[in-house]
Amino acid sequence: MIAYTVPLFLRGRVITDDLVTFGTRKGVAQFQAPDMTKYVARLPLHSPAEMSDLYRLSFDEILDVLEALGNALDFDTNTHLQEAYEASLVANVLPAEMLKNSYRVLRPLFSRENVTEIADSQVGLDYLNGWVPHTLRDGREQRVRAFGSRTLHIPAGNGGLVSAVTILRSVITRSDVIIKAPSNDPLTAVAIARTLADVAPNHPITKHLAVGYWKGGDPAVEETLYQPHHIEKIVAWGGLASVKHITRYIQPGLELIALDPKRSATIIGAEAFADEATMHDVARRAATDIGVANQEGCANARVIYVLTGTDAEGLTKANRLGELIYRELMSLPAVVSTPPLYPDRELLDHLEASRMTEDFYRVIGGEQREGAIVVSQFDEAVDYSPMLSGRVANIVPVDDIDKVTAAVNSYTQTIGIYPESLKRRLRDTLPLFGAQRLTSLGYACNVAVASPQDAIEPIRRMCKWIVDEECDPQTVIPLWQLTPA
Amino acid sequence: MAVTQKTARSVTEFMDDPISFFGQSYTQMHSIGRDELEALQRQAMSIRFQQHHQSIEMLRKLADRLGITAVTEFNDVVPLFFSHTAFKSYPAVLIDKKRFDLMTKWLDKLTSYDLSGVDISGCSGIDDWIDRLDEQTPLEVITSSGTTGTISILPKDKRGAEEGMTLWKICLFQTFGREPTEKELNPSVDVVWPNFANGKLGHLRIANMIKRGFTGGDETKFHALYPFAVDTDLMFLASKMRAAASRGELGRLEIDPALAARKDEFIAMQERQAQDMDAFFTRITEQLRGKQVFMLGTYHLMYDIAKAGLQRGVRNVFAPDSAILTGGGMKGVALPDDFMDVIKDFLGVDRIQVGYGFSESSTFHWACSEGRYHVAPWVIPFVLDPDTSEPLPRTGVQTGRAAVYDILLRAHWGGVISGDEVTIDWDLHCPCGQSSVAFEPDIIRYSEKEGFEDDRITCAATHEVHNEAVNFMKGIDL
Numbered sequence: 006m007i008a009y010t011v012p013l014f015l016r017g018r019v020i021t022d023d024l025v026t027f028g029t030r031k032g033v034a035q036f037q038a039p040d041m042t043k044y045v046a047r048l049p050l051h052s053p054a055e056m057s058d059l060y061r062l063s064f065d066e067i068l069d070v071l072e073a074l075g076n077a078l079d080f081d082t083n084t085h086l087q088e089a090y091e092a093s094l095v096a097n098v099l100p101a102e103m104l105k106n107s108y109r110v111l112r113p114l115f116s117r118e119n120v121t122e123i124a125d126s127q128v129g130l131d132y133l134n135g136w137v138p139h140t141l142r143d144g145r146e147q148r149v150r151a152f153g154s155r156t157l158h159i160p161a162g163n164g165g166l167v168s169a170v171t172i173l174r175s176v177i178t179r180s181d182v183i184i185k186a187p188s189n190d191p192l193t194a195v196a197i198a199r200t201l202a203d204v205a206p207n208h209p210i211t212k213h214l215a216v217g218y219w220k221g222g223d224p225a226v227e228e229t230l231y232q233p234h235h236i237e238k239i240v241a242w243g244g245l246a247s248v249k250h251i252t253r254y255i256q257p258g259l260e261l262i263a264l265d266p267k268r269s270a271t272i273i274g275a276e277a278f279a280d281e282a283t284m285h286d287v288a289r290r291a292a293t294d295i296g297v298a299n300q301e302g303c304a305n306a307r308v309i310y311v312l313t314g315t316d317a318e319g320l321t322k323a324n325r326l327g328e329l330i331y332r333e334l335m336s337l338p339a340v341v342s343t344p345p346l347y348p349d350r351e352l353l354d355h356l357e358a359s360r361m362t363e364d365f366y367r368v369i370g371g372e373q374r375e376g377a378i379v380v381s382q383f384d385e386a387v388d389y390s391p392m393l394s395g396r397v398a399n400i401v402p403v404d405d406i407d408k409v410t411a412a413v414n415s416y417t418q419t420i421g422i423y424p425e426s427l428k429r430r431l432r433d434t435l436p437l438f439g440a441q442r443l444t445s446l447g448y449a450c451n452v453a454v455a456s457p458q459d460a461i462e463p464i465r466r467m468c469k470w471i472v473d474e475e476c477d478p479q480t481v482i483p484l485w486q487l488t489p490a
Numbered sequence: 491m492a493v494t495q496k497t498a499r500s501v502t503e504f505m506d507d508p509i510s511f512f513g514q515s516y517t518q519m520h521s522i523g524r525d526e527l528e529a530l531q532r533q534a535m536s537i538r539f540q541q542h543h544q545s546i547e548m549l550r551k552l553a554d555r556l557g558i559t560a561v562t563e564f565n566d567v568v569p570l571f572f573s574h575t576a577f578k579s580y581p582a583v584l585i586d587k588k589r590f591d592l593m594t595k596w597l598d599k600l601t602s603y604d605l606s607g608v609d610i611s612g613c614s615g616i617d618d619w620i621d622r623l624d625e626q627t628p629l630e631v632i633t634s635s636g637t638t639g640t641i642s643i644l645p646k647d648k649r650g651a652e653e654g655m656t657l658w659k660i661c662l663f664q665t666f667g668r669e670p671t672e673k674e675l676n677p678s679v680d681v682v683w684p685n686f687a688n689g690k691l692g693h694l695r696i697a698n699m700i701k702r703g704f705t706g707g708d709e710t711k712f713h714a715l716y717p718f719a720v721d722t723d724l725m726f727l728a729s730k731m732r733a734a735a736s737r738g739e740l741g742r743l744e745i746d747p748a749l750a751a752r753k754d755e756f757i758a759m760q761e762r763q764a765q766d767m768d769a770f771f772t773r774i775t776e777q778l779r780g781k782q783v784f785m786l787g788t789y790h791l792m793y794d795i796a797k798a799g800l801q802r803g804v805r806n807v808f809a810p811d812s813a814i815l816t817g818g819g820m821k822g823v824a825l826p827d828d829f830m831d832v833i834k835d836f837l838g839v840d841r842i843q844v845g846y847g848f849s850e851s852s853t854f855h856w857a858c859s860e861g862r863y864h865v866a867p868w869v870i871p872f873v874l875d876p877d878t879s880e881p882l883p884r885t886g887v888q889t890g891r892a893a894v895y896d897i898l899l900r901a902h903w904g905g906v907i908s909g910d911e912v913t914i915d916w917d918l919h920c921p922c923g924q925s926s927v928a929f930e931p932d933i934i935r936y937s938e939k940e941g942f943e944d945d946r947i948t949c950a951a952t953h954e955v956h957n958e959a960v961n962f963m964k965g966i967d968l
Contacts, residue, residue, distance in 0.1 A: 350877060350936075351575075354907075358572075358579035361548045362596070365581050388582045388640045388733075414739050 009092040011038040011191045013217040014198040015047060017207060027220065029188070034095050036191065041219035041226045048183050048215055049235035050155060058209040059153060059179040064124075064134045067176060068117045073204040075115025078197065080108045085199045089165070089192035096189050097162070098347050099298060106340050107165045111197070114169055114454070123455045124177040127464040133177065136473060144480035151468035153180035154237040157230070159221070159251070160194070161242035161264075162187030163301045168194035170454055171240070172201075172214070174464050181213040183236065187243075191218060221247050233258030238467060240264065262466045264459050267303035267418030267441075268391070269294075269449055272409055273311045274427040278322050284329060287423055290447030291326075292333035294421045295398045296342030296376070297450035304419045304442075304449045307393040308386045310409045312427075313402045315384050323402040324367055327380040331369045334376055334396060344375040345395030352397060355389040371397065384408055406431070413438040418459060421449040436460075505534035505897050508868045509656055514675060516664040516856075519867050520924035527926075528564075531870050534897045536561055539570075542903055545602035548576065549903045564870055565881045567895050571905040574850055576600070577642040585726060586746075590619045593643075601645035601902050603628055614748055615723040616641075629901060632695040633722060634849050641726055642849070647901035650852055655703025657866075661856045662784065662813040662843060666924055679704055679813070680711045680778055682785035684770075684795045687712075688719035704784050713778070715770045715795070718759050723749050767798065775804050783808050785837070786815040793829045796836035806838030814842045817854075846929060850906035851896045855929065862920055862928035870895040871927055873914050876936060879907065889913040891936070892929065909935050 008029065013020040023044075024037040041048075050056065080086050086108050093104050113119060124130055128151055131137045136148035156175065160167040168190060175182035184194045194216045202211050219226040231239065231254035239255075241248050242264045255261045271294060277287040294306035311326060313319035334342070359366040359379055366387065371377025376396025379387055384403045393399060403409060413420070417439045422428040423446035432443055441460040444451075457463075476483075503511045512518040539561045542549050553559070553570055561567045580596040590613040598605040608626050613619050616633070623629045630651050634642045663674040681704050688697055697714070705711035727749060734743045785808070787795065792814075799807065814837060826832075834842065845854040846863040855863040865871045872893040873882045882888040892912040896904035913930040920928055 354573035354575040355579075358575035361552060361576060362579040363551075364592075364596070383581070385581055385583045388578075411742075414742075 006034055007037055008034040008095040009036050009088070009192065011036060011092075011186055011218040012195060013039045013041070013044055013215075014195050014202075015044065015215050015217070016212045017202050019199060019202075020044070027188070027218075029096055036092070036096075038218040041217055041223070044217070045219075045226050045229045048217070048230055050181050050213075053155065056153065056155075056179070056181055056213070059181075059213060062179070062209060064130065067179075067210070068120055070201075070205045070208060070210050071115045071120050071173070071176060072117050074197070074201050075112045077200045077204050078108075078111045078115065080105065080111075083196070083200060085196035086111075086193075089196040092192040093165070093190055096191050098189070098301065098345070100339070100343050100346055102340050103298060103343065104165075108193075110166065111169050114166070114173060119454075120173065120177060123173070123464070126455045127457075127462060128178065128468060132468075133179070143482075144477070146475040146477075148473045148475075150471050150473070151178065151465070152471050153178040154467060154469050155181045155235070156183070156238045156240060156467055157236045158182060158184045159239065159241040159243070159247070160184065160187055160190075162190035164298065165190055165193035167242065169197055172197055173454070174467060175214070176210055178464060178467050180467060182215070183230075184214075184216040185221070186216055186218040188218070188221075222250055227254065231259065237469070238262055240463065240467065262461070262463055264463065265416070267459065268307060268416055269304050269419040269421070270409075270413065270417055270440075271306040271309040271421045271446065271449070272406075272427065272431070273309060273326070273423045273446065275312045276424045276427070277311070277326070278313065284326065285333075287446065288326060288329035289333045290421075290423065290445075291398075292330050292337060293341070293447050294449040295330070296334050296337045296396055299342055299345045300394050300396050300398075302450060304452055306421055306449055307398055308390050308412065309398055309400045310412070311400055311402050312406065314404050315402050319402050319404075320380075320382055323400055324380050327367065327369050327378040327400050330398070330400070331376075331378045334378070335370070342396065344373070348374045348395040349392060352389065352392045352394065355387070355392065356397060359387060386412065410434060410438050413440050415439040418442060419444060419449045419452075421446045501530055501533045501537070504530050505538060505868065508898060509653065509660070512867070514656075514660060515669055516660050517666055517669060519660075520666060520864055520926045522867060522925060524925060524927075527867055531868075531897065532562065532564070534868070535564070535567060535870060535895055538897055538904065539567065542602060546903050547599040548572075564872070564884070564895075567870075567905050568872060568874070568879070568881045568893070570903075571879070571893055571895075571907045572850070572903055573907045574642060574909065577644050577850065578640045580640075580643070582640045582730070585616060586744075588613065588615070593619065594623075597623075597631075597643060597645055601629065602900060603645075603647070605629075615746065616726055617722045620722070630695070632849065641722075641729060644849060645902045646852065650899065650901060651699045652703070653898065654852060655699050658700075658815075658854070659703065661845070661854070662815060666858070666922065677704070677782075677784075677813075678706050678708075678711075680713060680781055680783045681705055682774060682778070682783050682808075683712065683714045684785070684787045684791055685714065686716045686718065686720040687714035689722065689725075694720055700784070700786075713770070713773055716759075716763065716766050721749075721752075721756075724756065771799060771802050771804055774807060779807055780809055782812050784813045784815070789816055789825060789829065792816050792833045793825055796833045799836045800832065805835055808837055808839055810838065810840045812837070812839045814839050815845060816842060817845045817847075846933060848892075848906070848908045848910065850908070851894050851904070852899055853894075853896055857931070858920060858922035858924055858928070860920055860922050861931040862922070863931070863933075864920070864922075864924045864926040864928045865894075867926065868897040870897070871914060871929070873912060874907065876911065883916075885916050887913060887915045892933075909937060911936055 010021055010024065020039050023040040025040045026035050026037055028035055077083060078086060090104055090108055094101060097104060124133055132149060132151040136150045138146060138148045141147055158171045160171045171184060186194050198214050198216045201214065205211050233256065236259065238260045239251060240262045241251050248263050248265055251261060271291060273287060278284055291306060291309060297305060311323050313322040353374065356368060356371050356377055360368040365382055367380040367382060369378040378398055378400060380400045381387065384401060386401050387399050390399055413435055419442045420435060420440050421444055422431065425445065428443050435443060543553055549570065556569050558570060580593060584592050590610040594605050594608050594610055605627060608622060610619060610622055613622060620631050623631050628647045629645050630648045632644050632646050659677060663677050664670045681700050683697055686694055688694060701712045723746065727745060731740065731743060734740045844857040847854040853866045853869050855865050857863050873888040873890040874880065874893050875882060876891045882890050889911065892908040892910045894906060911934050914927060915930065916927065
């Protein structure tokens with residue numbers, strides 16, 4: 006059964022010829038896409054000179070186009086988005102209501118105010134739109150401009166927002182962009198591209214966008230395309246295996262911007278147990294960090310350290326918080342969180358084994374595969390913590406904060422912390438171990454686009470920082486006049 | 491007198507000594523009528539559940555939570571099945587911190603034996619702990635190793651190990667349809683073991699059992715590829731390394747000083763491996779050429795050895811009536827289509843026997859002439875829905891997750907769910923003549939099917955994992 010087709014969007018043209026078939030994560034369903042080996046030669050620009058049209062655009066015009074794009078990304082009327090939604094029902098693990106909602110948040114992303122904030126805070130409008138002058142101490146006049154680059158993007162597929170952000174970042178940097186559609190979100194990037202072609206046909210922004218699907222790791226496509234004469238940068242999200250795979254193509258002239266797989270953590274201070282009302286508030290915040298989009302994201306809470314201590318009183322507190330978090334988790338609205346459609350069988354087996362190992366663990370809920378809280382009865386996370394997903398989290402009581410810092414490493418992205426005073430106390434230490442974003446408990450999955458990501462500034466990294474300098478021999482001593490020091 | 495003609499059937503003998511019950515005869519084991527067998531199985535299952543409900547705390551708690559006080563029909567037992575995770579549910583940090591008191595307490599809740607009196611004072615590591623359990627209890631614990639940083643610990647017992655070997659002999663040397671001869675009942679053969687000589691790790695533990703069971707205790711008749719033992723603590727280190735690497739924490743991994751002190755010894759072993767392999771081939775060609783042997787290993791291991799042998803010009807090495815047993819998944823390295831021919835060419839035997847089983851159960855199910863794995867009579871097979879673990883009907887052709895209730899398991903609970911996708915044609919009467927239910931030949935691990943990283947180290951990977959740990963130790967200053 007062919008569930009959907011992923012067309013090739015080639016710089017304004019929509020191609021559905023030479024279709025080949027691929028499997029989906031749902032056994033019988035398959036999808037089709039043009040055989041990329043037949044089109045790969047046409048994916049990259051023929052010549053970098055073709056990017057000059059992007060530099061004839063004013064930033065105002067870029068804002069106009071993105072605003073028009075945003076206005077057209079109205080889920081109720083945009084058939085491309087509706088098609089993308091239908092495909093994601095087959096390709097994605099999230100339930101229908103949640104997926105539908107993920108399309109509704111696209112429109113405000115492209116508003117003038119939002120785009121301007123991102124461009125100005127993450128790169129600087131001056132640098133994007135012209136040469137920024139600066140006189141150095143030695144007298145030379147230096148001017149710096151951020152140029153776009155020829156970039157290949159491999160976005161993650163656990164939400165349509167990633168594809169939208171990818172396009173937004175590319176447009177504001179005046180980049181030429183090729184997007185490899187993710188198999189678990191196959192049509193969102195294509196839908197946005199097609200909408201762009203509708204609102205801005207033949208516009209340079211439309212002509213510098215290509216979106217298509219090939220199986221990740223297909224050498225017939227990748228060995229041809231991943232060459233410094235075709236692309237300058239690869240922005241790769243997601244799985245360890247796929248990022249590792251791409252590194253084989255990295256060479257001088259072809260840079261990797263890796264937005265690696267990440268995991269996140271949570272730290273809850275003793276203040277959370279001050280009174281009933283505070284405990285309930287903390288439980289709701291923690292449940293939100295666990296539950297958003299069914300814990301599919303890298304920012305979701307998984308292991309939650311609580312500074313209760315590990316004596317009997319501390320364990321009682323941790324267990325009580327576990328009960329409260331579980332209750333809040335179950336009452337999250339369906340548009341935010343639901344029981345997972347495809348719970349991880351292996352994880353559930355571990356959960357049941359922990360339930361039988363009550364000397365070390367207390368398992369709250371999980372018997373209906375609805376999600377669960379495992380409260381460790383000592384100061385270690387469960388051994389299967391890397392598997393935590395589908396609304397299963399682990400509360401770990403600890404005696405002091407050193408135990409927590411030991412658990413933070415280079416794969417740690419977000420740490421949700423309660424209260425703020427604890428966060429301020431930890432913010433100069435946790436980054437040394439690898440933490441990349443510290444946020445108020447309850448906001449882990451509320452991620453700003455106008456922000457560094459994974460401890461880098463991806464939009465700046467997508468730019469080429471070009472220097473033009475003017476040296477007047479009267480001011481800057483020429484090397485030809487240099488005398489021995 | 492054939493077993494089917496016996497009148498007074500003792501369920502006690504069936505469940506506690508099935509070998510005598512079936513007159514040590516493979517033919518009788520697989521000739522009993524299905525209705526008769528199922529009646530025996532139901533009774534035995536019900537009795538064993540009551541025994542284990544008393545003696546195994548984890549089972550009792552699970553049954554109590556589910557409100558199960560008795561099992562009478564086959565499907566009654568399904569909610570009580572343990573997954574492989576039950577045998578690795580202890581926190582791995584207990585081993586790091588050498589809390590073998592707590593490990594013993596944990597294991598005590600999984601086994602029917604009382605471990606409360608075990609003296610573990612000064613216990614230095616996993617191998618030491620297992621030695622103490624060996625010495626002080628009826629257990630003969632085996633472990634399997636995982637990539638998640640936790641190894642499974644299966645509380646098997648010595649009695650089961652002995653029965654297991656007797657059953658292997660029955661299955662290996664007898665032919666269905668013919669009552670056993672004296673020679674078939676008491677074979678004494680050289681054992682070829684293309685693996686490490688010893689170790690506590692599941693399949694290596696078998697080495698000692700085989701040594702006892704097949705060679706009559708004559709050490710010189712046991713021929714291992716590598717003469718040394720795999721150290722379980724070293725394998726645990728390898729397992730922790732993988733887990734640490736997946737968390738980006740390899741740099742923070744601490745190595746137990748007791749293990750670190752043996753670094754040079756491990757490296758020396760590793761460097762001797764090529765030499766050991768040469769010596770192995772010299773031995774089997776000079777001492778064993780033309781002899782009846784028992785050799786076993788996974789497909790992968792068998793193929794590697796056969797290829798290495800053929801490259802050295804060694805072929806048709808053993809007597810044609812040798813017992814060769816293989817099995818295991820096709821995971822990891824893909825074997826060429828003609829791999830079985832390569833193995834046969836090297837071995838020079840008439841037939842290669844294949845079995846199916848998993849370590850949480852104890853029984854191996856032998857393949858018949860049709861390639862089906864016939865289920866031993868004291869094992870009740872189930873095909874479960876792979877996602878929900880609900881039992882599928884015991885009629886028609888069913889494909890799903892394999893689970894078994896192994897009545898013969900006394901030391902631990904016999905209801906276990908595998909990670910394998912199997913098919914059973916419940917209505918089939920196999921043309922091979924055996925009356926027993928059988929798993930169809932195509933068996934695949936779900937993890938393999940779904941392309942996930944497997945959590946097990948198979949025999950085939952032991953060598954690589956061992957080297958991985960040694961290489962890691964080489965790379966750091968200890």
